Amino acid sequence: MKLLVRLIHDSKPIIAQVVKDTGVLINVDRARSDAHEGEEALVDVPDEACIQVSDRMRSLGAEVRILEEGIRHDEEECVDCGACISICPKKVFSFDKDWKLQVETKKCILCGRCIISCPHSALSLSY
Amino acid sequence: MEKSIDEINRRIRDGSARVVTADEMPDIVSELGEEGALQEVDVVTTGTFGAMCSSGAFLNFGHAEPPIKMERIWLNDVEAYGGIAAVDTYIGATNKSVTRMESYGGAHVIEDFISGKSIELRAQSSGSDCYPRRSITTELRLEDLNQAIMVNPRNAYQRYDAAVNTSEDTLYTYMGTLLPHNANVTFSGAGTLNPICNDPNLRLIGSGVPILLGGAQGMVIGEGTQHSSAGSFATLMTTADMTEMNTDFLRAAIMYRYGPTLYLGVGIPLPVLDIETVRRTAVRDSDIMISIKDFGVPSRSRPVIGQVSYADLKSGTIELNNEEITTSSLSSFRRAKMVANTLKRWIEEGQMTLCLPTRFIDTSKQAKPMRETRKVVLVQEIMQRKVVTIKEGQEITEAARKLLKGETNHLPVLNEQGRLTGVITTFDIAKAVARPERKVKVQDIMTRNVITTQADEPIDIAAQKLEHHRISALPVVDAQNQCIAILHASDLGKLFKPGGGRP
Numbered sequence: 072m073k074l075l076v077r078l079i080h081d082s083k084p085i086i087a088q089v090v091k092d093t094g095v096l097i098n099v100d101r102a103r104s105d106a107h108e109g110e111e112a113l114v115d116v117p118d119e120a121c122i123q124v125s126d127r128m129r130s131l132g133a134e135v136r137i138l139e140e141g142i143r144h145d146e147e148e149c150v151d152c153g154a155c156i157s158i159c160p161k162k163v164f165s166f167d168k169d170w171k172l173q174v175e176t177k178k179c180i181l182c183g184r185c186i187i188s189c190p191h192s193a194l195s196l197s198y
Numbered sequence: 199m200e201k202s203i204d205e206i207n208r209r210i211r212d213g214s215a216r217v218v219t220a221d222e223m224p225d226i227v228s229e230l231g232e233e234g235a236l237q238e239v240d241v242v243t244t245g246t247f248g249a250m251c252s253s254g255a256f257l258n259f260g261h262a263e264p265p266i267k268m269e270r271i272w273l274n275d276v277e278a279y280g281g282i283a284a285v286d287t288y289i290g291a292t293n294k295s296v297t298r299m300e301s302y303g304g305a306h307v308i309e310d311f312i313s314g315k316s317i318e319l320r321a322q323s324s325g326s327d328c329y330p331r332r333s334i335t336t337e338l339r340l341e342d343l344n345q346a347i348m349v350n351p352r353n354a355y356q357r358y359d360a361a362v363n364t365s366e367d368t369l370y371t372y373m374g375t376l377l378p379h380n381a382n383v384t385f386s387g388a389g390t391l392n393p394i395c396n397d398p399n400l401r402l403i404g405s406g407v408p409i410l411l412g413g414a415q416g417m418v419i420g421e422g423t424q425h426s427s428a429g430s431f432a433t434l435m436t437t438a439d440m441t442e443m444n445t446d447f448l449r450a451a452i453m454y455r456y457g458p459t460l461y462l463g464v465g466i467p468l469p470v471l472d473i474e475t476v477r478r479t480a481v482r483d484s485d486i487m488i489s490i491k492d493f494g495v496p497s498r499s500r501p502v503i504g505q506v507s508y509a510d511l512k513s514g515t516i517e518l519n520n521e522e523i524t525t526s527s528l529s530s531f532r533r534a535k536m537v538a539n540t541l542k543r544w545i546e547e548g549q550m551t552l553c554l555p556t557r558f559i560d561t562s563k564q565a566k567p568m569r570e571t572r573k574v575v576l577v578q579e580i581m582q583r584k585v586v587t588i589k590e591g592q593e594i595t596e597a598a599r600k601l602l603k604g605e606t607n608h609l610p611v612l613n614e615q616g617r618l619t620g621v622i623t624t625f626d627i628a629k630a631v632a633r634p635e636r637k638v639k640v641q642d643i644m645t646r647n648v649i650t651t652q653a654d655e656p657i658d659i660a661a662q663k664l665e666h667h668r669i670s671a672l673p674v675v676d677a678q679n680q681c682i683a684i685l686h687a688s689d690l691g692k693l694f695k696p697g698g699g700r701p
Binding site: 150151152153154155156157158165166169170171184187188190191192 | 247248249301370374375377382383384449451452453454459461514523524525526527528529530531532533535
């Protein structure tokens, strides 16, 4: 399960603290630090530890959103061109044998690169 | 054995014609042999679905009361051509909306019309005795127009070069997003299903031949613009009635930082008349070779990096300089197949019969580049030859003094051999002063990844670099990477002064 964790400026090392407290191994897929929007990390945790980890993070002062799915794929807009396939760093997109686009949202790290690369605006972030 | 077009049309009418799609043909020919395939197959349908920028439509709105001769025209804020009186216009696919530049264009106007949406027409006129009205604003739907005839100057390219990017920056092009350092390759085209690839000598495709265009039954007008058959880059001019089109085969698109374009389905049925037709329609993806071009070089003649077939590209990865690169198609093979299948169904059901060209397309033509009579302005014409530089090993305070004295914001940094190794700005100095952690030498604080230009580079390319990297100066280097001058963003202003910019 992916969690989008928003950290407050000059905050303590929250992710490290949560790993230490809960013993759950957290994988940081992507992290960003921005002067205006603060710090944000996309982390991957085992499904069964999702509630425990997010509760602990919140108690330490982080904003946490549980992301049910990765990139959102609009099948009506999509024409199955494949422009997204080669620019995705996680191989989320592929063709099936009938050249229909397949999207494995579980692999998605929500980097957003494919959104601007889709000529048909068929990809969007769902959070 | 040969078959006549009349014989094939007779079979279509009585429902006995054998129609196959072009991707099925190679295996049929391998199995039955050329003679066998000629006997068995009557029609091969082709199809392609991809970005076709050179597309648009003629529209007639009917006369207003009092009447207007429209001279400037906007459809949902996308300007349409106002030079064909009085209520006629041509809306081009790539024109950008004046209010929604990055998300809406002529292609969207066309798609919105086809999907039944209402479009705002605004027009202006200078007025005349016969057309007194000066302006009009109204909402129109496709059914309100007298005609909406799509006429596309350049469609259905025979094949198209693939694109990579050797430069260090991500490029956003009409070939999609190109990642730096050859990290991906993009291509376009249906390969084995492409209409002209199945008739490269244009024996069957020519003026008057029936086609599928955007889901409607249309026809080939003749050669397309930039038609270059001699180089295997033939194109077609096409037409069909927009009111019969549908969004399965026509979609507006936006290429990021390039603009709007129209994705179109185009397909042509080919009558199997003789052995030559059989041989040509047996073409496979692996037979169609294209060049990979480097879009990292901003020139008309982009360097060719390699040759690959459509089979290689469609496999998902290709090998380039011993590295595996992931490919992306920009056109849709799935929709191309839908085009060929729709044509197949039309013909099987007797909804479309075939004909031979009323005029043939010249296969010896080669497209020319533009003749340019005025010299392109080069960096050397406006760069500043007097450039203050500093050595890597010098103190930051010396850099600050030079920046002040030179009244500049950029100080190119040279090594002991006089080669450019970095650049230092007033911002770098300010940072160093704010965080004085024993950074005392220029080399400790300089930016090492310097974007440069050359004296003989066209000014437009240099301006694009300034904009792309959001910087305000480019050191000008020679072949030995010696800094010979500097180009400031403010120097571009010289181009607009009368008599300026030309020594």
